[in-house]
Structure formats: structure tokens, C-alpha cells
Amino acid sequence: MFSKVIEDRVRLGERVLVLAHRGELLDQASEKLEKSTGLKTALEKAENTSLGSFFRVVVGSVQTMQREKRLRQFPPDYFDTIIVDEAHHCISAGYQFVLKHFEKSNVLGVTATPDRGDMQNLGTYFESLAYEYSLPAAIKSGYLSPITALTIPLQLDLTSVAQQAGDFSTKDLGTALDPYLHQIADEMVKHCSDRKSVVFLPLVKTSKKFRDILNEKGMRAAEVNGESKDRAEILEDFESDKYNVLCNSMLLTEGWDCPSVDCIVVLRPTKVRSLYSQMVGRGTRLFPGKENLLLLDFLWHVERHELCHPAHLIASSDDVAKKMTENIEEAGLDGLAVDIEQAEVQAEKDVISEREEALAKQLAEMRKxxxxxxxxxxxxxxxxxxxxxxxxxxxxxxxxxxxxxxxxxxxxxxxxxxxxxxxxxxxxxxxxxxxRKEAGLATPKQIRLLEQRGFKNVGTWPFEGASKMINRIAANGWRLPVGVRPMEYVPE
Structure with missing residues (x-):
């Protein structure tokens, strides 16, 4: 999508900067752009400079661009358009330093996970939401795999885990998780032995330990981390099915894609929806023969803090997410996996019902x-x-x-x-x-007047039907006409 935007801008004679925070993302942007539009790019990273290049598109590392000496080489009006990849990072100081230098540029942010861990909303920088394509819409349209959630009735106590930068301390999480690793491995053997699984853990040492436990229990598990010298080889072997479980300590949240993954196990509980979405997103790609993504969820016991659960991937509100989580956990006690789209539909019905009951008295007073x-x-x-x-x-x-x-x-x-x-x-x-006016439906005042007299579903009535009934009531001294039963009445 943003490659097409870049192509349009270049046709208008503009110069474009693609800004990202990781080398893999810069390489991906460059490759996808050339593949989809034929446009080649200059690189602004470390010792590579785009200055003097005749290419109209630059892919730049934010770490490099934010260096004052490097940034000063570019006039403030050098780029007409800036596209920020993984835009949920752009509120950070480094991005803001670069973006403020090019303050006259048009800026487009693209992200699959528009929440930030520090709770600073993207709306504090961006002026509008250009387009949104939700996870449920992508699943319904057949572009992403359906997701099935299974809550494992295994209580994991996180009450002693400290907070750090708006989320749980990874060091404390690793310690808290250790006593449960064998039990979790048993559950994986039970539910994931015929699946291709990625497991996210809080620490490298915990990730390595869990790999060893899985292998002891007969799984074919590997582990990758930032220091792995053979990382590319392990990832390749995993893709070619030499391993069926890949353990990592938050390394594979961005910039890695293996469509055949059909099971995600999140053993790094988080309150940050963007982080949770990135972890689960490693398993949502389509692949021949893949029916769904199985998402294992555990009963994390934690005080005061609301954790991200499968429900938070698609729920329309926090109330719906909470109800979905309750319903999924209840099904998990019976060993049942639940399609999260179906779970959302049921939870929305439950929430609306509860909300209507809670507001019934308040609305009754309002109508009076x-x-x-x-x-x-x-x-x-x-x-x-x-x-x-x-x-x-x-x-x-x-x-x-x-x-x-x-x-x-x-x-x-x-x-x-x-x-x-x-x-x-x-x-x-x-x-x-x-x-409603264009559709010829009843006005707010018509709805209130008729509801006060006991008529039902007036919000769906046509304007003319509501007018006729109000005129009849008025002509009858503001009393209901004889023979009219408001509870049953439907306008012609």
C-alpha cells in the first residue's frame, strides 16, 4: 500500500523518505518497493549516504537520521513526503527529532499495531486516520487465518512481578515463569504436537531452558536470540520443518515472516496490545493446508493489572474484551477451543444485554x-x-x-x-x-415522545409514520387514540 503511495508521489516529482528503526524493515521496504513499482532506493544508514544519489526514494534508519551532524546535511524541505514504517514507534524522541526537522513534509504512518506501550496515543502526533483495516475484516475477507483460542486451566501467579516502563519487568517474569515450564510443556505436547509453534518468552535463559524441556518431552524444538550466530540457519530449518517449535525471547515480533506457523504460545504476558498483536501476528498468515491459528492462553493470576488476551485482538471495546475473556476461559475449563470471531459476537450480545439492564432505570427517569x-x-x-x-x-x-x-x-x-x-x-x-434524515427515519423528538407513551422500536420507524401517530395523539387531546396498543403497534 505504501509502495503505491510512494509511486504516486514520485510521479508528481517529489522526493520521499521511508523511515524505520530496524535494518530488516529497511531491506523489506526497499525490496517490496522495487518489486511492486520498479523504483530503486538510496540508503541512509551508518556509512551509507543518499546525498548525491539520483534516486527519488530514500530508505533511512531513524538511529542514523537522528544524529545531529547527519540531519544537518539535509535542508528542512529536502523531502516532500515521509513514510514511517511501524508507525507506533514514532512518538519516541528519536523519531520526533527527525520529523520536526522536516516539519514541512507530509507524513504518512503505517502500522499493523496502533497502540504504544507508554500509552501515548498516536493521535497526539497524527492529525487523522487515513484508513483502517481490522483483523476481523482481514479474516472475513480471506487474507488472514481464522484464530482459535484455547484457555489452558493452569494458574500462573504473577502477583510478585514488578512494573517497568508501563509493562511487566522481563527479569521478574522469567523468575515467576520458571516453576511452571514443565506443566506448560505438557500442555503443548497435548495440544500442539501436530502443529508448527512459535513460543514467546521473557528472557533468553528462560527460552533456552524451555527449548530443552520440550525436547526432553519429544518435541523438536529450537531457540533463537539476538546473540545466535546461526540464527538464519535455525530460522531456515524451522521453515523447512526440521523443527516444529521455535522458542525466542521477543526477537521475532517484527520483521520475520513464516506463513506456515499455525500455533502461537505467549509466555510473555503483557498489558501492551501492540506487543501482543505483534506476537500473535507471526501466526496469522495464510498457508496451503493451514485451517486456523491456535492461540494458547493461560490463566495468569495478577493483581490490579489487565492483561492482553486473545479477545483484545478484535474486541470493539474493553467491556466486550472482558466478557469474551470470561467466556473463552469458561470454555477452556471444558477443554474447548473457541473461534474468536464467534466469541466476539456472543460477548457483544452479553455486554449489550448487561448494559441495557444497568441503564434501564436511568433511561426510565430520562423519559419522565x-x-x-x-x-x-x-x-x-x-x-x-x-x-x-x-x-x-x-x-x-x-x-x-x-x-x-x-x-x-x-x-x-x-x-x-x-x-x-x-x-x-x-x-x-x-x-x-x-x-437518518436522508433515510427518512424518525427524529429524536419523535422517538422520545412516542416512547414516553409506550411505543416500541420507534428508532426504526419512518418519519412519516411517526408524524401520523403524533398527529393522531395530538388530535385526541394528547391521549392515545382508542384501539391503539403501543406495545404491539407497527406503523404502515
């Missing part, structure tokens, strides 16, 4: 209040707009207060603006109201 404008929550529940009810702003402009123009438009359309506290929600609400 005779207000000129309709409370947005009441309207959202009436039209069953889950996206509005659970909306959380992401980008900077969305987090600000609604504009005067938005407030005026909301009032005009019958919605109480005081209860909408950010511009993003106001924009989403106005868009929904406009679409």
Missing part, C-alpha cells in the same frame, strides 16, 4: 423528564447505536470540546449538546442524524 431537547444517551439507546454509546476519542481534534457550529446543529436537530463533551462524539452524532 419533560425537556425541550433529547438526552443523547436516550437517543443512542433508542436507535441501538453501540458505536455512539461506547465512543472514545482518539485524535487531538476529537478530544477538544464541540464547536459552536456543532452545538448549534445538535440543538437544531433536537439533541441536548451539554451531554456531549468532545468534538469527535459531536461529529459522529451529527453524521448519524444526517443519515
Amino acid at each position: 423528564r419533560k425537556q425541550r431537547l433529547v438526552d443523547p444517551l436516550q437517543f443512542e439507546m433508542s436507535i441501538q447505536a453501540e458505536d455512539l454509546t461506547s465512543y472514545v476519542p482518539s485524535f487531538g481534534w476529537e478530544m477538544g470540546p464541540p464547536s459552536e457550529k456543532q452545538v448549534s446543529a445538535l440543538e437544531k436537530l433536537g439533541i441536548m449538546p451539554d451531554a456531549i463533551d468532545n468534538a469527535g462524539k459531536a461529529s459522529l452524532m451529527l453524521d448519524r442524524l444526517q443519515k
Whole structure:
């Protein structure tokens, strides 16, 4: 996708920089660009310089580019467009130093994992989300493998593990994991012996120890780490099925691809969704004969902190993720693996049901209040707009207060603006109201008036049908006409 963007920019006569933080990513960007567009690239890394090159595209290492002496060689307007690969890293100081130098450039960030471990939202830098393609959409479209989650009823106690940089300390995790390695290996023999598995562990020594335990139990396991001199050979042997388990200490989260992997075991519990997504992502590629990706999940016992589970890969909200995790764990007690897409559908139904019960009293009170404008929550529940009810702003402009123009438009359309506290929600609400108007559906005021008199599902009524019933009620002294049963009534 970003190769095509680069091709378009070069056709316009622009100079483009592709910025990344690892050599493998720079090589991948260069190879994919030439393969898909024919464009060759200059390299800005270590002793390699792009200055003087006639190529319009430069692939640059952020570690090299952020050196002040190197950066000063480029005028601030040298690059027209900058593309940041693995853009979830770009909030860091090194990236920001480079991007601020080229402050007039257009910047496109691409990432498969748009969360950051330090919780700084990408919306603090990027102005808008150009395009989003979700994991469930990719699975449904047949571009990624379906994911099946199996919770292993093995309690692993992490209550003594310390925090470090917003996540668990890897040193403490390794120590906490050690007593359970034999039991985990037994579970892998039971569930993964006929699969090609990648295991993520917190420490190199833990990774090596687990490899040895697996081999003792009859598995064909190998281990790779940053110091492995034969890393390329081990990875090649794994791909060619000499091994069926590959243990690593967080080495293979980015820049490595083996489509035949059909089992992921995360023994490095984390609160960081991007890190979790990267680990699981090593097994989501399609491969001939591969039916699904099996994701083994364990019952991590931890105080205060919410861990990432399979549910967090696709859940639309934290509430849904929590309910999904509960449902998957319950199935795991019976030894059942669960398709995570089906689990999400069920969890969403459960959450909506629980939420409706919790809000029933509040909504009943709202309907009694005779207000000129309709409370947005009441309207959202009436039209069953889950996206509005659970909306959380992401980008900077969305987090600000609604504009005067938005407030005026909301009032005009019958919605109480005081209860909408950010511009993003106001924009989403106005868009929904406009679409309902174009579709000829009932207005917020019509819905409230008719619901107050006991009519059901008024959010689905046409505007004309709602108007006719309100006119009949008005003509009858604001009493229900004889013979009209609100609980059963459906407009023509």
C-alpha cells in the first residue's frame, strides 16, 4: 500500500523518505518497493549516504537520521513526503527529532499495531486516520487465518512481578515463569504436537531452558536470540520443518515472516496490545493446508493489572474484551477451543444485554423528564447505536470540546449538546442524524415522545409514520387514540 503511495508521489516529482528503526524493515521496504513499482532506493544508514544519489526514494534508519551532524546535511524541505514504517514507534524522541526537522513534509504512518506501550496515543502526533483495516475484516475477507483460542486451566501467579516502563519487568517474569515450564510443556505436547509453534518468552535463559524441556518431552524444538550466530540457519530449518517449535525471547515480533506457523504460545504476558498483536501476528498468515491459528492462553493470576488476551485482538471495546475473556476461559475449563470471531459476537450480545439492564432505570427517569431537547444517551439507546454509546476519542481534534457550529446543529436537530463533551462524539452524532434524515427515519423528538407513551422500536420507524401517530395523539387531546396498543403497534 505504501509502495503505491510512494509511486504516486514520485510521479508528481517529489522526493520521499521511508523511515524505520530496524535494518530488516529497511531491506523489506526497499525490496517490496522495487518489486511492486520498479523504483530503486538510496540508503541512509551508518556509512551509507543518499546525498548525491539520483534516486527519488530514500530508505533511512531513524538511529542514523537522528544524529545531529547527519540531519544537518539535509535542508528542512529536502523531502516532500515521509513514510514511517511501524508507525507506533514514532512518538519516541528519536523519531520526533527527525520529523520536526522536516516539519514541512507530509507524513504518512503505517502500522499493523496502533497502540504504544507508554500509552501515548498516536493521535497526539497524527492529525487523522487515513484508513483502517481490522483483523476481523482481514479474516472475513480471506487474507488472514481464522484464530482459535484455547484457555489452558493452569494458574500462573504473577502477583510478585514488578512494573517497568508501563509493562511487566522481563527479569521478574522469567523468575515467576520458571516453576511452571514443565506443566506448560505438557500442555503443548497435548495440544500442539501436530502443529508448527512459535513460543514467546521473557528472557533468553528462560527460552533456552524451555527449548530443552520440550525436547526432553519429544518435541523438536529450537531457540533463537539476538546473540545466535546461526540464527538464519535455525530460522531456515524451522521453515523447512526440521523443527516444529521455535522458542525466542521477543526477537521475532517484527520483521520475520513464516506463513506456515499455525500455533502461537505467549509466555510473555503483557498489558501492551501492540506487543501482543505483534506476537500473535507471526501466526496469522495464510498457508496451503493451514485451517486456523491456535492461540494458547493461560490463566495468569495478577493483581490490579489487565492483561492482553486473545479477545483484545478484535474486541470493539474493553467491556466486550472482558466478557469474551470470561467466556473463552469458561470454555477452556471444558477443554474447548473457541473461534474468536464467534466469541466476539456472543460477548457483544452479553455486554449489550448487561448494559441495557444497568441503564434501564436511568433511561426510565430520562423519559419522565419533560425537556425541550433529547438526552443523547436516550437517543443512542433508542436507535441501538453501540458505536455512539461506547465512543472514545482518539485524535487531538476529537478530544477538544464541540464547536459552536456543532452545538448549534445538535440543538437544531433536537439533541441536548451539554451531554456531549468532545468534538469527535459531536461529529459522529451529527453524521448519524444526517443519515437518518436522508433515510427518512424518525427524529429524536419523535422517538422520545412516542416512547414516553409506550411505543416500541420507534428508532426504526419512518418519519412519516411517526408524524401520523403524533398527529393522531395530538388530535385526541394528547391521549392515545382508542384501539391503539403501543406495545404491539407497527406503523404502515
